[in-house]
Amino acid sequence: LEEMGYSNIKVSLKASGVPATVDAYRLFSKKYRYPLHVGISEAGPEFQGIIKSSVGLGILFAEGIGDTVRISLTAAPAKEVRTAWEILKSLGLRTHGVNLISCPTCGRTCVDMRVLVREAERRLKHITEPVTVAVMGCAVNGPGEAREADFGIASGRGEGLVFRKGKVVAKVPEGELIERLMQEIGG
Structure with missing residues (x-):
């Protein structure tokens, strides 16, 4: 050629x-x-x-x-x-939108993770800025596993924690976790 x-x-x-x-x-x-x-x-x-x-x-x-x-x-x-x-x-070659991390279900999970993650995905899909969000199923491992995330939630029995840069910013009823997460993110 x-x-x-x-x-x-x-x-x-x-x-x-x-x-x-x-x-x-x-x-x-x-x-x-x-x-x-x-x-x-x-x-x-x-x-x-x-x-x-x-x-x-x-x-x-x-x-x-x-x-x-x-x-x-x-x-x-x-x-x-x-x-x-x-x-x-x-692979860390491009950044675009949400990097959503979530835990698999285990015996400590107190919430239907599939439902919680689907709702988080739905609510986060409009975000184009690079941000890492953790959706974790228990308050035992969730906070540690979500430490690297910009924002995150960890569910417990009927309630959960909301994180920003590894620090707890709120404890809310389970049904309000996604809404409070979105408020933290600004969406």
């Missing part, structure tokens, strides 16, 4: 499997210095495709391979964009 006068080149390699894609980009990046548009082609349905894309692109980006990204899901284009942002955010 360069011999024909083309110098503004970006390369995208195609493979639908993670190992083949990673191998191809590794080999190409060792031999050439063109910018690479990376992605897993035909990754599949939403859940499976997100897993394949996250694993494959995570490996490549962690090795410094890749300049732009594409996500190919059998899903709405908005899901592809969100997946790309989340992969980049998880």
Whole structure:
């Protein structure tokens, strides 16, 4: 291409499997210095495709391979964009919106975490500024695990704690946790 006068080149390699894609980009990046548009082609349905894309692109980006990204899901284009942002955010390559951390459920959890996290996601989705929010299920481990977050909540029996930069700022009834969290964040 360069011999024909083309110098503004970006390369995208195609493979639908993670190992083949990673191998191809590794080999190409060792031999050439063109910018690479990376992605897993035909990754599949939403859940499976997100897993394949996250694993494959995570490996490549962690090795410094890749300049732009594409996500190919059998899903709405908005899901592809969100997946790309989340992969980049998880590797610390880009900051955009909320980094929501939450605990898995265990014997100490006193609240339905799935409901609490879904509501937090719904209420936080408009935020584009980079912020870390923790939604934790108990007052035993929650405060310690949420210490790194900008804002957080830790549920207890019928009530919970609201945090800002690792410090407790309020103790409120369980039903008011998300609303109080949003007040702290300013949304």
